[in-house]
Amino acid sequence: MLPADAEKIEITRTIAANFTKAVVxxxxxxxGVKYDRVIESHDYIPSPLDIEAPxxxxxxxxxxxxxxxxxFVDTIGPEALFTIEYHxxxxxxxxxxxxQPGQYYVATIEGRPSMRMTLDIKVSNRNDDRTFTLGKLNIEPSYVATLTPCLQAVPHMLVAEPGILPSFGPSLHWMQDLRDSVGNI
Incomplete structure (x- = not known):
């Protein structure tokens, strides 16, 4: 599909915006800030070569x-204070x-000092396998990393009042059974 045609498909922007809004x-x-404005954008990048997978x-x-x-927080500066970009x-x-392949999350903090870090989600640190087998399925490890927090939120949703459940920060300590964390937010 040509980039101009892809830009017309609203569902891709909507799905992405649901995720990026939650993070932003x-x-x-x-x-502990209040944004003066939030800007959403979507870029459709053409491939320079034929890609044959899958x-x-x-x-x-x-x-x-x-x-x-x-x-953006104007009192802090003209550049975005926080940006999420995913591909x-x-x-x-x-x-x-x-x-690089396998670098699923890249975080960059510009300041004094500045920092760049990556989170590489792999099948194993001992090889370059891209998937692992679970039952009859070939699983991409980033899917597990994405799904796990969703499952961990279930106990909180079950005891929540009707309406939108506000986001909550990560736990300050590890728990073997996250059902025990309900009420401790």
């Missing part, structure tokens, strides 16, 4: 969609510049 506004809460994506058609949301892509050749 949780960061606002955790950082199906053919022809050169010139969309090989990566970059979803971005930025929160839906096909093939390692469409990774953003400076990102």
């Amino acid at each position: 506004y949780t960061a606002e809460k955790v950082l 199906f053919l994506i022809k050169a010139g058609t969309v090989g990566r969609i970059t979803h971005r949301m930025e929160g 839906w892509l096909m093939g390692d050749g469409m990774l953003p510049e400076g990102v």
